[in-house]
Amino acid sequence: xxxxxxxxxxxxxxxxxxxxxxxxxxxxxxxxxxxxxxxxxxxxxxxxxxxxxxxxxxxxxxxxxxxxxxxxxxxxxxxxxxxxxxxxxxxxxxxxxxxxxxxxxxxxxxxxxxxxxxxxxxxxxxxxxxxxxxxxxxxxxxxxxxxxxxxxxxxxxxxxxxxxxxxxxxxxxxxxxxxxxxxxxxxxxxxxxxxxxxxxxxxxxxxxxxxxxxxxxxxxxxxxxxxxxxxxxxxxxxxxxxxxxxxxxxxxxxxxxxxxxxxxxxxxxxxxxxxxxxxxxxxxxxxxxxxxxxxxxxxxxxxxxxxxxxxxxxxxxxxxxxxxxxxxxxxxxxxxxxxxxxxxxxxxxxxxxxxxxxxxxxxxxxxxxxxxxxxxxxxxxxxxxxxxxxxxxxxxxxxxxxxxxxxxxxxxxxxxxxxxxxxxxxxxxxxxxxxxxxxxxxxxxxxxxxxxxxxxxxxxxxxxxxx
Numbered sequence: 219x220x221x222x223x224x225x226x227x228x229x230x231x232x233x234x235x236x237x238x239x240x241x242x243x244x245x246x247x248x249x250x251x252x253x254x255x256x257x258x259x260x261x262x263x264x265x266x267x268x269x270x271x272x273x274x275x276x277x278x279x280x281x282x283x284x285x286x287x288x289x290x291x292x293x294x295x296x297x298x299x300x301x302x303x304x305x306x307x308x309x310x311x312x313x314x315x316x317x318x319x320x321x322x323x324x325x326x327x328x329x330x331x332x333x334x335x336x337x338x339x340x341x342x343x344x345x346x347x348x349x350x351x352x353x354x355x356x357x358x359x360x361x362x363x364x365x366x367x368x369x370x371x372x373x374x375x376x377x378x379x380x381x382x383x384x385x386x387x388x389x390x391x392x393x394x395x396x397x398x399x400x401x402x403x404x405x406x407x408x409x410x411x412x413x414x415x416x417x418x419x420x421x422x423x424x425x426x427x428x429x430x431x432x433x434x435x436x437x438x439x440x441x442x443x444x445x446x447x448x449x450x451x452x453x454x455x456x457x458x459x460x461x462x463x464x465x466x467x468x469x470x471x472x473x474x475x476x477x478x479x480x481x482x483x484x485x486x487x488x489x490x491x492x493x494x495x496x497x498x499x500x501x502x503x504x505x506x507x508x509x510x511x512x513x514x515x516x517x518x519x520x521x522x523x524x525x526x527x528x529x530x531x532x533x534x535x536x537x538x539x540x541x542x543x544x545x546x547x548x549x550x551x552x553x554x555x556x557x558x559x560x561x562x563x564x565x566x567x568x569x570x571x572x573x574x575x576x577x578x579x580x581x582x583x584x585x586x587x588x589x590x591x592x593x594x595x596x597x598x599x600x601x602x603x604x605x606x607x608x609x610x611x612x613x614x615x616x617x618x619x620x621x622x623x624x625x626x627x628x629x630x631x632x633x634x635x636x637x638x639x640x641x642x643x644x645x646x647x648x649x650x651x652x653x654x655x656x657x658x659x660x661x662x663x664x665x666x667x668x669x670x671x672x673x674x675x676x677x678x679x680x681x682x683x684x685x
Contacts, residue, residue, distance in 0.1 A: 247344030252375025260383015286338020295610030311405030322395025525586035545587025560637030
């Protein structure tokens with residue numbers, strides 16, 4: 219077990235323009251994640267017609283990016299340790315370009331799926347690396363908001379994707395291929411950004427680490443105190459045997475792993491991907507026109523983004539745990555009501571406004587709550603020596619759950635019914651509430667070093683963080 223020094227009082231350091239730029243450039247990878255996963259929702263209607271494929275192939279095409287994301291998350295955890303957070307994000311930018319161009323030129327559903335597998339590698343690598351990179355550069359008081367730029371960018375990408383899909387005038391090939399442009403921009407801008415000072419200290423590059431920290435702090439910041447705290451923590455970790463993937467098995471690290479992976483799984487079991495990927499398909503299968511279904515997707519994507527912006531504004535004041543527990547019941551109720559519409563046959567045209575309103579309500583509750591936490595917690599709850607591995611395990615849990623949902627959702631709906639499927643996901647939200655109420659501590663306002671210190675003292679519980 220590491221013996222980190224007693225953490226210092228949290229400093230209200232203000233964010234500089236440099237650290238905001240770091241968060242914004244890193245967030246481009248989140249924009250690409252949202253766009254590349256969201257664009258398939260509307261594109262599937264065109265792809266199905268062009269390739270003459272059934273729902274089985276549609277599920278494979280949608281899920282291939284998720285399989286790649288699992289591979290990318292696990293692979294990039296090791297790259298982030300060897301090449302650094304910034305170096306890994308540079309590689310991710312290149313893969314985004316290659317995958318986008320290949321998918322846009324794919325002549326068959328098989329090659330399209332393989333190209334989206336490559337894209338998935340970049341998506342998984344970005345979700346594992348970008349939040350950690352920003353968290354390790356951000357001042358404590360603003361860490362939540364700066365890391366969540368990534369999450370907001372995901373919402374923006376989804377909105378753009380739904381608007382492009384709803385236009386019905388843009389070829390799916392152009393819609394997918396155009397993502398190569400922001401990926402190339404991210405790569406160029408990332409070349410000018412600093413590496414994580416925590417990673418540089420682990421590599422023994424003290425002067426570069428101090429310069430990197432100074433680059434993203436105000437001139438009048440207490441740099442000596444923060445740098446000393448980080449250095450002490452790094453030295454303690456290097457002396458300990460708890461590091462990397464093997465370190466995740468340590469008893470004192472396990473509570474963070476359980477909370478992180480459990481939260482990641484429940485972000486997907488909330489039903490968000492069911493709506494993002496398959497809303498047009500679900501609605502058209504139940505009598506809605508293609509144009510109406512695509513317009514609903516735009517409304518849902520816009521709601522996602524607005525709810526996340528609200529969450530971004532309040533999360534560091536309301537708190538991670540409290541915000542999640544306040545919004546989960548609303549998401550569960552919305553899904554129960556939505557299921558009731560379909561089970562009782564109240565899903566005709568006259569009920570269209572009510573169905574759409576319930577879908578929007580669900581999106582607002584889930585996007586403004588639990589969806590904010592998946593990438594944020596992975597960047598802050600693990601000890602430094604296991605942070606990349608912990609974030610990778612959390613990302614892999616999220617993407618693995620997503621793969622199972624995407625590959626089985628339409629089949630489950632055909633077997634048990636649309637309404638009953640919504641009820642099943644409502645129960646998952648209830649289970650998420652119980653799990654997080656019992657297991658997730660409030661980490662708002664805690665430095666990364668203090669969170670680690672609480673973890674090693676066995677205080678990583680809701681009650682432990684109140685002492």
